[in-house]
Amino acid sequence: MESLSLCKPNLEEFAQTLLALASQNKDILVVTGDSRGSGKLVPFGKTLPAQIVEIGIAEQNLVGISAGLASAGKKVFTVAPACFLTSRSLEQIKNDVAYSDNPVKLIGISAGVSYGALGSTHHSIHDYAVLRAIHNIDIVSPADNFETRKVIEAAVDHPRPIYIRMGKKPMYDLHTPDTRFEVGKAIVLSEGSDVTFLATGEPLSRAVMAAHLLEQEGLSVGVISMHSLCPFDEAAILRAAQHTKVMVSVEEHSVHGGLGSLIASLLMQNGFCPRLKIIGIPDEYTVTGSQKEIFCHYGIIPEGLAETARQTLNAKEN
Amino acid sequence: MDYHELAYKSIQYRRTILRIIKQANAGHTGGSLSCIDILNVLYNHVLNVTPSSFDDPNRDRYIQSKGHSVEALYTVLADRGFFPQEDLENLGRFQSHLIGHPTRKVRGIEQNTGALGHGLSLAVGTALAAKIDSKTYRVYTLLGDGELTEGSNWEAAMAASHYKLDNLIVIVDRNTLQITGRTEDVMSLEPLEDKFRAFGFAIQHVGGHDLPALVKVFEQIPFKPGKPNLVLAHTVKGKGVSFIEDKAHWHHHVPTDEEYRTAQAELDQAERKWQAKHGIVEPL
Ligand SMILES: [Mg+2]
Secondary structure, eight states: OOOOOEEHHHHHHHHHHHHHHTOOOTTTHHHHHHTTTTTOHHHHHHGGGEEEOOOOOOHHHHHHHHHHHHHHHOEEEEEEEEEHHTTTHHHHIIIIIITTOOOEEEEEEOTTTTTGGGGHHHHHHHHHHHHSSSSEEEHHHHHHHHHHHHHHHHTOOSSSSEEOOOSSSEEOOOSSSSSOOOBBBBBEOOOOSEEEEOOTTTTHHHHHHHHHHHTTTTOOOOEEEEEEEEEEEEHHHHHHHHHEEEEEEEEEEESSSSSSHHHHHHHTTOOOOEEEEEEEEOSOOOSSOOOOHHHHHOOHHHHHHHHHHHHHHHHHOO | OOHHHHHHHHHHHHHHHHHHHHHHTTTOEEEEEHHHOOOOHHIIIIIITTTTTTTTTOOOOEEEEEEEHGGHHHHHHHHTTOOOGGGGTTTTTTSSSOSSOOTSSTTTTSSSSSTOOHHHHHHHHHHHHHHHHHHOOOOOEEEESGGGGGGHHHHHHHHHHTTTOTTEEEEEEEEEEEEEEEHHSSSOOHHHHHHHHTTTTTEEEEEETTTHHHHHHHHHSSTTTTTTTEEEOOOOOTTTTTTTTTTTGSOOOOOOOOEEEHHHHHHHHHHHHHHHOOOOOOOO
């Protein structure tokens, strides 16, 4: 496998894609809560000042106003740090967006533990869990610039509310430009009979690298991008479960209520009982440090993921 | 519509509110009777929206933030033909769309409300869309006074004046009661006018059961170009039935059989009084 090439942060890809789309469609609005800088939207604001609405630091109002704008036909991209967007304004997401069916596109920026040493107030490792329990909102975590571009393009006319979350760091390119992307459909990067990594969002690149390490040891390893947690591509997981010995889920989220929980529940209810490891942030006061250090501590790095897979594989054989 | 016709409707609306709450054995009696005259004037005189224009992007919008007073809204929407009158009988029934808070599954309803402190932000967003698109529709939202303690209202109030939304009309149903008791005992709201003025609103006071005054106040919109409008409607919770008026426990009390008969008898009397003045009319 050739080495991966490093590209832009997904946030930058998001901002550039949205600027290009909004230049052609005056109904596209960015609505933001004092986050145009961290959302990489300063060029958007300068180029299309009439298409950016500033709300200030008031997340409840941010989401409520977004719902009102969307109900009047605007294509609303609501941009705020994921940590505040999905907790401070959760009731507005539940009622004004999802329940009232106002198709707002909620963009959670600097998601997961992107804010690193700023600490738990700024981490969002609960967002999949809470949003999965709310009806009528789709959830997508793009892994690379390609998935980011594709989901933002798809979001413009997406008929339902959608939550898209992104981190701050430059991402590796994981897909070829001709890859098929659809909200709710997993992307199978490779198939393997020993181990399959199922990752959502930006940790996918670590899973790809872990697979590379294991392949060098002669193992057969698959990697699947589960960019959409809702709709959830159950068929892709059930297919993989039929031909792989070990499954490892990887997410920048609590191990409770996210990708791993969804996979475990799906497999059990369909009669599969594979060796499954759920890798994410455990239920504890999250270790302090940079995003990289946090990932390293919890084994969300290529070597850590490879070791988890190895141990799980060997555990059964002993 | 003449004032006396509006007055006749208010009597009939009160009858319907009590009837459907009694039948469903649940509902917000006090608040619905408090805001019904406002809804009467809005839907019969002010709002540029009809069942056939409900999908028109240029229609006026009404968003009821105090969603619990939904029996008043259903009553008026049914009377205006947004859905058949007989649907009112389904209030609260299994699998009925007519639940205890507004839902868009009922034609005529703009937003699903019920959690307090949401309507104003929704209304601000909708009014802002009109400004962005140079449309002329107006957005009306009805807030309870009890819900003004929700901080989200003040976030929204700030945004309304920041964006100079003179196409936004905020009506506060100021009946001075909430479920626990007097608003001023639960958490002081006064000086309420000063608060809204400081947030940049142009304000008019009105008697919330004075139909000619309500008509007149809405005719003056915008009160001041470039400023969001606040109609501070002074109301009586439970208005129209003597023993329900101004009593906190009638917030969601359902009349007993005896109370129901007495209440309808009071409304009979109000109707006879009206007829003595204006003559018999066909029932609505
Ligand atoms: Mg009240």
